[in-house]
Amino acid sequence: MARKKKTLPVLENIEITDIAAEGKALAKIDGMAVFVPYVVPGDVVDIQLRRKKHSFAEGEAILFHKKSDVRSEPFCPHYGVCGGCKWQILPYEEQLRWKQKQVVDHLTRIGKVELPECRPILGSRKTQAYRNKLEFGCSNKKWLTLEQVKSGEVFSQMNALGFHISGAFDKILDIESCRLMDDVNNRIRNSLRAYAIEQHLGFYDLRQNKGLLRGIMIRTSNSKVSPELESDATELMLLVQFCITTDAEREQAMGVMQYLHTTFPEITSLLYVNNTKCNDTISDLEVHTFAGTDHIFECMENLRFKVGPKSFYQTNTEQAYELYRVVRDFAGLTGSELVYDLYTGTGTIANFVAGNARKVIGIEYVPEAIDDARINARLNQQEEKMLFFAGDMKDILTDSFINEHGHPDVIITDPPRAGMHTDVVRVILNAAPRRVVYVSCNPATQARDLQLLDQLYRVEAVQPVDMFPHTHHVENVVLLTLR
Numbered sequence: 001m002a003r004k005k006k007t008l009p010v011l012e013n014i015e016i017t018d019i020a021a022e023g024k025a026l027a028k029i030d031g032m033a034v035f036v037p038y039v040v041p042g043d044v045v046d047i048q049l050r051r052k053k054h055s056f057a058e059g060e061a062i063l064f065h066k067k068s069d070v071r072s073e074p075f076c077p078h079y080g081v082c083g084g085c086k087w088q089i090l091p092y093e094e095q096l097r098w099k100q101k102q103v104v105d106h107l108t109r110i111g112k113v114e115l116p117e118c119r120p121i122l123g124s125r126k127t128q129a130y131r132n133k134l135e136f137g138c139s140n141k142k143w144l145t146l147e148q149v150k151s152g153e154v155f156s157q158m159n160a161l162g163f164h165i166s167g168a169f170d171k172i173l174d175i176e177s178c179r180l181m182d183d184v185n186n187r188i189r190n191s192l193r194a195y196a197i198e199q200h201l202g203f204y205d206l207r208q209n210k211g212l213l214r215g216i217m218i219r220t221s222n223s224k225v226s227p228e229l230e231s232d233a234t235e236l237m238l239l240v241q242f243c244i245t246t247d248a249e250r251e252q253a254m255g256v257m258q259y260l261h262t263t264f265p266e267i268t269s270l271l272y273v274n275n276t277k278c279n280d281t282i283s284d285l286e287v288h289t290f291a292g293t294d295h296i297f298e299c300m301e302n303l304r305f306k307v308g309p310k311s312f313y314q315t316n317t318e319q320a321y322e323l324y325r326v327v328r329d330f331a332g333l334t335g336s337e338l339v340y341d342l343y344t345g346t347g348t349i350a351n352f353v354a355g356n357a358r359k360v361i362g363i364e365y366v367p368e369a370i371d372d373a374r375i376n377a378r379l380n381q382q383e384e385k386m387l388f389f390a391g392d393m394k395d396i397l398t399d400s401f402i403n404e405h406g407h408p409d410v411i412i413t414d415p416p417r418a419g420m421h422t423d424v425v426r427v428i429l430n431a432a433p434r435r436v437v438y439v440s441c442n443p444a445t446q447a448r449d450l451q452l453l454d455q456l457y458r459v460e461a462v463q464p465v466d467m468f469p470h471t472h473h474v475e476n477v478v479l480l481t482l483r
Helices: 094-110 146-151 184-198 247-263 316-331 348-354 367-379 399-405 420-430 441-453
Strands: 012-016 027-029 032-038 044-052 056-066 133-139 160-165 170-174 213-222 233-242 271-273 288-292 294-302 303-309 339-343 359-363 387-391 410-415 435-440 456-466 475-480
Touching: 012 056, 012 348, 012 475, 027 094, 027 348, 027 367, 032 044, 032 387, 056 359, 094 441, 094 456, 133 170, 160 184, 160 271, 160 435, 184 247, 213 294, 213 316, 233 247, 247 271, 294 316, 303 348, 303 367, 316 410, 316 435, 316 456, 339 456, 348 359, 359 367, 367 387, 399 420, 410 420, 420 441, 435 441, 441 475
Parallel strands: 032 056, 233 271, 339 359, 339 410, 359 387, 410 435
Antiparallel strands: 012 044, 027 032, 044 056, 133 160, 133 213, 160 170, 213 233, 271 288, 294 303, 435 475, 456 475
16 A cells, blocks of 8 residues: 655744845755745745755645745746746846855856956846747646636647647657747747648647657748847748658658748748657757758858757857857956867857867867867958867876967866866866956856865966856856966
8 A cells, every 4th residue: 555645734924034046045954955946035825845855855835824025926937837947936136146146156066166246147148038049848748727627618629739748758748939039939839820721731740759840940040140130030040850751651750841942932941850769858869950051150340150950059158259259358368379179069169269279179079069160260360370189188288288289378167067077177187277257157166166176276367157048057267366
């Protein structure tokens, strides 16, 4: 006989006092931290506990006694269900304040290194429609909201095109309006869904790995990004992911592509893949061009970057420009320096600083990204002063590599969320460049690495940059100089 699940208590009249990790807010009760989503400091609520450990608990607000004076109305009709943009209920100025505090807290508590005063965070000019890329999934198992379930309504069809629901891997929340990108995402997504339902096309069933429509990816490009000029979207990429297993489905898929080509002539790169695997990744799949080109271009100052369906490119183009300007400024280049760009990706930062350097060497784990980096170097006529290498950072960046290719004057490092491997930190310490510019999407792991570098370097400057309004994510750039 199964053990009956213990019912956890309701905590009444609790004031939310702080912002915590993963976009949740925090209350302290008898020394215990209680994490609660979709509330802000100053709210007074009743909290239904959902999970309780010795030193912390998780719960949800079930009744508001008082709403904070510092609170915004969410602008998205899917807020609280979609799971994204959790900070819509915080005014943007408050979001920036908490993000800056998060950076300082991590560097102080975890890094425990001497810090200069943190520069004011660089906020995003756009707080809506700031993304250049969105991905949507398809499912024949639409996620129903609590209100829909309680209504008792019988749904004639359960197909959905939208975002995956956290904790329900096989279900999709049907999205009508997403404000993260230009409205073109809504027009394309909603039109495709209506067409597919009208034509009785199959929506993907993850458990059975079948169903024609599996998902879409939309990318837009900006023709120009600079402080003086507005950004105009000039190119549009749409990739449709199918699961084609029969000749009839192939014919239906081509019908979908023709419908999109006819309905949206503004699409300059119309692509598709056939994915019959049990995961959604397309990195190992052949991409077919139905119409237009197989890429779009992003422009930044006098540079152009070729962006394909598998390319990595920062999803907030305008803030990426601000981030790269900080990196270039911190690097302090005069034209005579050898620069190592670690975790170079498609070489965007490498290209951005190359004009001010003698030579740039980029290293990246993903071979396809290095192929793009070399293309971008040629595209910007900088290939003669740039070298790129593909492989695991800790295996490539060794003392012998540096002896062969030269000791760097400046190292720029932009690692993944996990931070740098200790072997990479050791090689940086051995190479002892006069400057290290550390770009991070996770100030906690950045703080850990700064502690390791502290034996040889001091933190000269700290500059947070907000790339993702209405989320808890924050980028941070640190300048380190030799002691």
